[in-house]
Amino acid sequence: MSRRSGEPFAAVDVIRVKRDGNVLSDQQIDWVVDAYTRGAVADEQMAALAMAILLRGMTPGETARWTRAMVASGTRLDLSDIGRPTVDKHSTGGVGDKITLPLTPLVAACGAGVPQLSGRGLGHTGGTLDKLETIPGFRAGLSGAEFASQLRSVGAVICAAGDDLAPADRKLYALRDVTATVESIPLIASSIISKKIAEGTSALVLDVKFGSGAFLRQFADARDLASVMVELGTAHGVATVALLTDMNTPLGHAVGNSIEVTESIEVLAGGGPADVVALTLALARQMLDLAGLGDVDPADALRDGRAMDRWRALVRGQGGDPAAPLPVAAETEVVRADRDGVVTAVDAYRVGVAAWQLGAGRARKEDPVSAAAGVRLRRRPGDPVRAGDVLLELLADDAARIPAAQETIRGAATIGDSLQETLPLVRERIA
Amino acid sequence: MSRRSGEPFAAVDVIRVKRDGNVLSDQQIDWVVDAYTRGAVADEQMAALAMAILLRGMTPGETARWTRAMVASGTRLDLSDIGRPTVDKHSTGGVGDKITLPLTPLVAACGAGVPQLSGRGLGHTGGTLDKLETIPGFRAGLSGAEFASQLRSVGAVICAAGDDLAPADRKLYALRDVTATVESIPLIASSIISKKIAEGTSALVLDVKFGSGAFLRQFADARDLASVMVELGTAHGVATVALLTDMNTPLGHAVGNSIEVTESIEVLAGGGPADVVALTLALARQMLDLAGLGDVDPADALRDGRAMDRWRALVRGQGGDPAAPLPVAAETEVVRADRDGVVTAVDAYRVGVAAWQLGAGRARKEDPVSAAAGVRLRRRPGDPVRAGDVLLELLADDAARIPAAQETIRGAATIGDSLQETLPLVRERIA
Numbered sequence: 001m002s003r004r005s006g007e008p009f010a011a012v013d014v015i016r017v018k019r020d021g022n023v024l025s026d027q028q029i030d031w032v033v034d035a036y037t038r039g040a041v042a043d044e045q046m047a048a049l050a051m052a053i054l055l056r057g058m059t060p061g062e063t064a065r066w067t068r069a070m071v072a073s074g075t076r077l078d079l080s081d082i083g084r085p086t087v088d089k090h091s092t093g094g095v096g097d098k099i100t101l102p103l104t105p106l107v108a109a110c111g112a113g114v115p116q117l118s119g120r121g122l123g124h125t126g127g128t129l130d131k132l133e134t135i136p137g138f139r140a141g142l143s144g145a146e147f148a149s150q151l152r153s154v155g156a157v158i159c160a161a162g163d164d165l166a167p168a169d170r171k172l173y174a175l176r177d178v179t180a181t182v183e184s185i186p187l188i189a190s191s192i193i194s195k196k197i198a199e200g201t202s203a204l205v206l207d208v209k210f211g212s213g214a215f216l217r218q219f220a221d222a223r224d225l226a227s228v229m230v231e232l233g234t235a236h237g238v239a240t241v242a243l244l245t246d247m248n249t250p251l252g253h254a255v256g257n258s259i260e261v262t263e264s265i266e267v268l269a270g271g272g273p274a275d276v277v278a279l280t281l282a283l284a285r286q287m288l289d290l291a292g293l294g295d296v297d298p299a300d301a302l303r304d305g306r307a308m309d310r311w312r313a314l315v316r317g318q319g320g321d322p323a324a325p326l327p328v329a330a331e332t333e334v335v336r337a338d339r340d341g342v343v344t345a346v347d348a349y350r351v352g353v354a355a356w357q358l359g360a361g362r363a364r365k366e367d368p369v370s371a372a373a374g375v376r377l378r379r380r381p382g383d384p385v386r387a388g389d390v391l392l393e394l395l396a397d398d399a400a401r402i403p404a405a406q407e408t409i410r411g412a413a414t415i416g417d418s419l420q421e422t423l424p425l426v427r428e429r430i431a
Numbered sequence: 432m433s434r435r436s437g438e439p440f441a442a443v444d445v446i447r448v449k450r451d452g453n454v455l456s457d458q459q460i461d462w463v464v465d466a467y468t469r470g471a472v473a474d475e476q477m478a479a480l481a482m483a484i485l486l487r488g489m490t491p492g493e494t495a496r497w498t499r500a501m502v503a504s505g506t507r508l509d510l511s512d513i514g515r516p517t518v519d520k521h522s523t524g525g526v527g528d529k530i531t532l533p534l535t536p537l538v539a540a541c542g543a544g545v546p547q548l549s550g551r552g553l554g555h556t557g558g559t560l561d562k563l564e565t566i567p568g569f570r571a572g573l574s575g576a577e578f579a580s581q582l583r584s585v586g587a588v589i590c591a592a593g594d595d596l597a598p599a600d601r602k603l604y605a606l607r608d609v610t611a612t613v614e615s616i617p618l619i620a621s622s623i624i625s626k627k628i629a630e631g632t633s634a635l636v637l638d639v640k641f642g643s644g645a646f647l648r649q650f651a652d653a654r655d656l657a658s659v660m661v662e663l664g665t666a667h668g669v670a671t672v673a674l675l676t677d678m679n680t681p682l683g684h685a686v687g688n689s690i691e692v693t694e695s696i697e698v699l700a701g702g703g704p705a706d707v708v709a710l711t712l713a714l715a716r717q718m719l720d721l722a723g724l725g726d727v728d729p730a731d732a733l734r735d736g737r738a739m740d741r742w743r744a745l746v747r748g749q750g751g752d753p754a755a756p757l758p759v760a761a762e763t764e765v766v767r768a769d770r771d772g773v774v775t776a777v778d779a780y781r782v783g784v785a786a787w788q789l790g791a792g793r794a795r796k797e798d799p800v801s802a803a804a805g806v807r808l809r810r811r812p813g814d815p816v817r818a819g820d821v822l823l824e825l826l827a828d829d830a831a832r833i834p835a836a837q838e839t840i841r842g843a844a845t846i847g848d849s850l851q852e853t854l855p856l857v858r859e860r861i862a
Contacts, residue, residue: 180447
């Protein structure tokens, strides 16, 4: 009774279908995504639908169609003429997760083209662009022509998605963020995969994290999300593989922005923390395999400097100075061990929140971030300690930010007599 | 992490509580209703919360607090000085439900004060104010002073609720209407009861309808709603009783606006359809009982003309001319019986939709309604018919509206060899 003239459906009728636990038709999905993008479905109507989707779920068929509709809301890039097989990586986000920084030039150095469209951080996990923007001169906003040109010349680009890629997703994501409708597996999966389809990559490796510092804490939930995304990517002609990786402990020693760039450069120089190197190589091998370059060993490119050369070319290509010194924090404070023993855990969630409180992250999209703030893990699980040794270092531009972070991080590192056997960082592969 | 300065809660956190099936605290409910009213919680956030409430439910404690918060969003009238015990009636809405028109002056004639705040129709059930506004000169918008003054002098007033009564409900109801979140029992109950508490009545009789023409078709759902409302009213100091009444068949012979006024006047004159008289008297007896006037027989006041006198005073008090002729439809069309037999059913839903299509109702709040359009039941269930007899009459201002209504109403009246035993109109009383 409330259909507006000129529209094939009324929003209330579409919402009611999902509210009552029924399956949306292809036509309803196409219409509601398109009508929302052009403003004919109001924010409050999409919010009610998103909550109904979160609580009622979507079938694989609905999720696939929803994804297709999000791609169709904008441009789909064509990267077939860049002269390299293209492959991208997406992480669901973790604490200290700087892997994109060493991985992208590494895979490019091995012969693939890596079209990385990245985001900024919101909440306790950092954003790749926030990290790169601590490099003097670095530009994250490229035109479509600059994007394709650098992909052709360097084989690697890390930039923000243009406004014309899946605009429905951009609008919907902002809405979900303020309406507590983020945590829906079909909506998360379609959001991620629609952007990757639109960016034009031929292949995609997903790093789906579980554990205290991950968006999805439970392994089973992360596994569900990974399966849905692999299915979605594959159905849209993007060869897709997922690794399920442990995010109970931060990755590496550095959690912040400029300090994660520094740690990434250590990896590109052939050093760096063992877990960061291991995950970088594991993801690189999956990417090269999907790109038809499975016989290339990425470890060689780290050892012989080719990955570092490619990093420098990437940074210079986007206006940055790879040799410029990075910002350093003015204020530091340390957390010390209160007993002898072995570090048994460093809780990723608490470290992530503390880094955020110190200024490394933002509470609202429009907030600035501090380049130098963050947390440094001076000991990681398995490391022996003596009472009084420094476990964690808190870094900030402003000393006033330190007390709240100290409060958060208290007890994040635990010390015992011995460390139980640990599970591998990469827990499962889904193809 | 997303709390705005100055607010004790973040909307996303409140939404998340209900989304995850948990119980909202009193403080969260008070805040979210107040913050929504003043615009600090956005429409899209309240829409997501309303959908979560619809799908997850609210406990009796949450519903009571929600109702209290809606009352607190505006003024609560004090009717203690009008010199009569006050009692009001609310119907959940039905096809041909003109009962408020004869009932209000009837109960006033018996000694109670009836502060009727009514609404306009939306969809297939009519609105009391749309009906009254077909009387030349009648004003539904009264000031608070006019409202109290007429209640004191006449004992009966039927008008629109002022903007200062439960403004949270007004805003929330408009939102629910466009987001498919109307059909939540806690939200329906709190919407109805909050307005009745705010209008200041001491007692309340609820006419909760079930059946094809009712908002809630299932008896069990209507019973749930009635129980929640009786509990809510009582908890807020309003003596509350509910009757569960059958809405599978339209009430009376007239479904529309001016034709329902005419039928109401027949009842006030001591005549009128048996079902309308019976329901009017049943509700009047409940109201008088709650008002401490249980020994007064309202049937006397219909018989001896006191109810009619009070009707005329009510209409004149609100600017109307009770003797003026009412609008008559320009176009009519009939539906005839195709066989001999007995009418076994006249489907309220189809009659309601047809009347709406003929112009008696509105699809959007801003639409006008036709005074004279509607449907007249020339035969009701139980009436014998011969093939070719007129069953239904369609009335419209514009002949172009008739074909769609004819299509809708086809088969609404069914004819059989005999009518099975019928169930009573008033099925149950809940106190």
